[in-house]
Amino acid sequence: MNDVARIVPIGVADEGDEYIAWLNKRTSAVFLALFVPPDPRGVYSNPECAITDCDRVSSAGAGLCGLHVKQFRTSGIHDLEAFRRSAVIRPVVKKKHGGSSARGIFDLSACASATVRAELQLAISCKATGEYGGPLRADAFNSFVQSLNAAGVRSLRDLRASAPATLVVEKRAGSYASTHRMYLTEFQSWIELAEGNFSVKRRIGTRRGGSQRWSQSQDIAQPWLREIVERWVAYRVNTEAADAQHIGQQESHVVEFARWAEARDVTNPEGVTRSLLLDWLAEVNSQTNKHGKKFSGGYRSAKISAVSMMIQYARVEITQRIPSNALYLAGEFPARDIPSPRFLEPRLIDTLRLPRSLDLVVDPAHRTAILIMMQVGVRAGHTCSLPFDCLIDLNRTGSLDKWALNFIDTKSKMNITVPIEPHVATAIKAQQQRALVESAKMGLAVPELLFANSRARSTRQLAPERLNIVLRQWAADLDLRDSAGQLEKITPHRFRHTFATEMLEKGVPIEVVQKLLGHRSLSSTQIYATTTDKRMRAEWENAKFVNVRGEAIEMAEGPAADAEWLLNRMSHAMQPLPNGACGLPIQQSCPHANACLDNCPHFITSVEFLGVHRAQSLEFERTISKAEAAGHFRLVEINKRPNENLKKIINALEDDPGEASDAS
Structure with a gap:
């Protein structure tokens, strides 16, 4: 200089x-x-x-x-x-x-x-x-x-x-x-x-998207309570207990409590009693959102937890004048709601995955980000911050279709590797070329991020918030409607829920799905498994089943239905068949050497296998025709009986024209 x-x-x-x-x-x-x-x-x-x-x-x-x-x-x-x-x-x-x-x-x-x-x-x-x-x-x-x-x-x-x-x-x-x-x-x-004036607005930190989070504690009227909240927030920031966004949310909860306490004439630390805390618990449990709906258990628990942590800190670090019994006991925190996966119905996700649907997303970077989230369930934040070299080539001996996505899950602190389809890998390669251009605009010789964005001054990457806007517009362009006729709400996390549900329905072990999602606890993944089981059972109960002679099978009710459902799941998992399922208990061995179509009393099938049955029947016809021409009458006899059973099955399943056309 x-x-x-x-x-x-x-x-x-x-x-x-x-x-x-x-x-x-x-x-x-x-x-x-x-x-x-x-x-x-x-x-x-x-x-x-x-x-x-x-x-x-x-x-x-x-x-x-x-x-x-x-x-x-x-x-x-x-x-x-x-x-x-x-x-x-x-x-x-x-x-x-x-x-x-x-x-x-x-x-x-x-x-x-x-x-x-x-x-x-x-x-x-x-x-x-x-x-x-x-x-x-x-x-x-x-x-x-x-x-x-x-x-x-x-x-x-x-x-x-x-x-x-x-x-x-x-x-x-x-x-x-x-x-x-x-x-x-x-x-x-x-x-x-x-000057020692702590009644001014202060910056807590930077949000993920680059904007600033500002303090709210300066709005607390009581000086003694304002000092407690300010020192607690400073403690949370300095110890890096959470990010700026989360600490700001916690501060807003304790500021709300402070204003409520002021209205109840709490003028000193001695007024923060257990009775006051229980009244605040009742107040939080009675609150509703702008639509008049009660707040979720998780949100109510967050409000109570913030106040509880602040009071514990104040009693230890600032003043002992707060009564020692001013605390919440185990079991008094609002119970968190049982999470319910918000997966997209097959008709919706199939529509979104169509190439002509994706073409409606104009920006190629946005289109690639959506494709990644939709295909492999990566969170929006992790998608936007994917490293430039996130693509792993798994191809060996001339193959071209084995690729994986690799990144660090900042929430679980785990390295995640997810197999991806070839067309997703192709889209990522194209995005890498765009990232080279964007990185050059920022003066970077070596790109750092897959979704580099020279227009984002602070973060230098695609903003997750932007993807939410793009998805809302995309749903409107496609005119996606729910069963009530309302415009469907598409969010990045619904893609994640859909991915998890589909993996479990395809029979991927839950431990593998846990790794794909980056869950530290199997209980988090179990939520999807429970929903998947309910959904598959509902479809099973509404399906039409026939036996090897084409006779309709009446489904049981009550406890017997529960047992048959478990037997069905075990059969699909342990004895998968290309054209149906075995109804034999898994503990027993099959006496028919897998000759399911040759009058096996345990064979069960449904309309979803109708296409397989038709193709197999044609194969039987060709085999029988060749055997007759060659004079191999024993071979004709072996194949004729299962083919006759197969025709009965096809006729029975085709009795419902709607189901038959759907399966075609």
């Missing part, structure tokens, strides 16, 4: 203000400067451009400034090191609005007010701790300085009481409008926090 970026201490004597002196004491000495260079660590700002002698700051995650990202993308050079040696260095021209795409420096010398300069130095110093969110953008920051100058702002604290000045700052922001609004809120909040 040139000499202009050298550290130049600013003395308090500029204005002789005690407030400036107070700010300087709370600012790291390295930031008491007129010009602050980019942070090589990437904490308070992105690092400087990786091209030697380039004074610009790098773009998010690229390592190159915006100018050199464009050069790299159009150069045709794929090796970053080779590009660095041939890159063109252009002189920096400072923009009128103060933006530092002109320069990768925070230009504090441009501040018209020494007080504003000291406040902004404190802001950069706060950012450098890593506790106040992601990097500052030097271009937006310098533009912010110019906007403050234009508005005649003497201190950031004045903006709260000076609406006209705030409007001037926002009016001059241009494309930086949202960033300037964030700076106004954050920088003022950090000053107040330094």
Whole structure:
């Protein structure tokens, strides 16, 4: 970096203000400067451009400034090191609005007010701790300085009481409008926090999609309870107990409790009694959503759990004035609802899988993501964050149809490998080519993500939330309706439920399905198995069965029906037949040497095998015809009897025209 970026201490004597002196004491000495260079660590700002002698700051995650990202993308050079040696260095021209795409420096010398300069130095110093969110953008920051100058702002604290000045700052922001609004809120909040005022909104962290989660505890009226909640939230964040989204949800639950307690005149820690907690439990259990429906057991349990954890923390770390019996006993938490898989009916999933249906999804990246979720049940978040090299080639000895998807399941912390069909592998290969282009736009020589997205500044990937929007539009374009005529709601997780259900119905062992889904506990997978069993039994009870002579079989009722259903499942699992099922108990051996069609009393079949029966009958006819022509009458006799039984079965199953046509 040139000499202009050298550290130049600013003395308090500029204005002789005690407030400036107070700010300087709370600012790291390295930031008491007129010009602050980019942070090589990437904490308070992105690092400087990786091209030697380039004074610009790098773009998010690229390592190159915006100018050199464009050069790299159009150069045709794929090796970053080779590009660095041939890159063109252009002189920096400072923009009128103060933006530092002109320069990768925070230009504090441009501040018209020494007080504003000291406040902004404190802001950069706060950012450098890593506790106040992601990097500052030097271009937006310098533009912010110019906007403050234009508005005649003497201190950031004045903006709260000076609406006209705030409007001037926002009016001059241009494309930086949202960033300037964030700076106004954050920088003022950090000053107040330094003053010991904890009643300001604070950033909890970044959500998965890149947006920020802000605190709500500043809205609690009682200072003692607000302090408890704020310290508990800080404890959860600092110990990385959960992500920002989850901690924010927990905070919203305890803030709701605090407001409710305030309305009940709870004015001190002694008022947080067990009786109060039981009343809150009753309140939560009686609440309904906007549709008038009672909240789920899981949601009610989350509300109670958040309050319980907060009170336990407060009693141990903050105050012992909360009564020791103010707690919930085991069994008092709302019971979680038994999960019910929301799989898509066969008619729906079959429609969605049609090539002409998928073609309605215009964006090829969205189409590939949907295909992956639909075929192998990967969660939306994991799909969007799939690594670039997620495709595994399993082909050996000339085969072309064996592929697998490999990724880390961040929820279970497991490495997942899922076999995929060839057309899914083909779609992933095409997406890899698109990812190369998107990664080059971001200045990355080696792609990191399959669904790289140069338009997503913070996450650099396809957003899961975007897929939900695409799926809603897709369902509308296809006009998919449920049995009540309402537009079907298609979500990524319904694809996951459908995948699990289909695997179990096809006879895949539940332990294998558990691995495919990335479940740590078999009980999670068992939910799908229970639903699958109910669904298959309903179809079995409504089916028409005939024996080897084509006679209809009456199904039993009550306990006998339960026993026959279990026998049917065991027969399919242990003695699968291509044209029906064996009704013989599995503990007994078959005396007919698998000659099921030769008057076996245990043979059972249904309309789903009608096509197999027809094909087998034609094969019998050809065999008999050849045997008769050759004079092999014994062979004719062997094949004639089972073929006659087969014709009886076909005639019996064809008695129902609707079923017969469906099976054809």
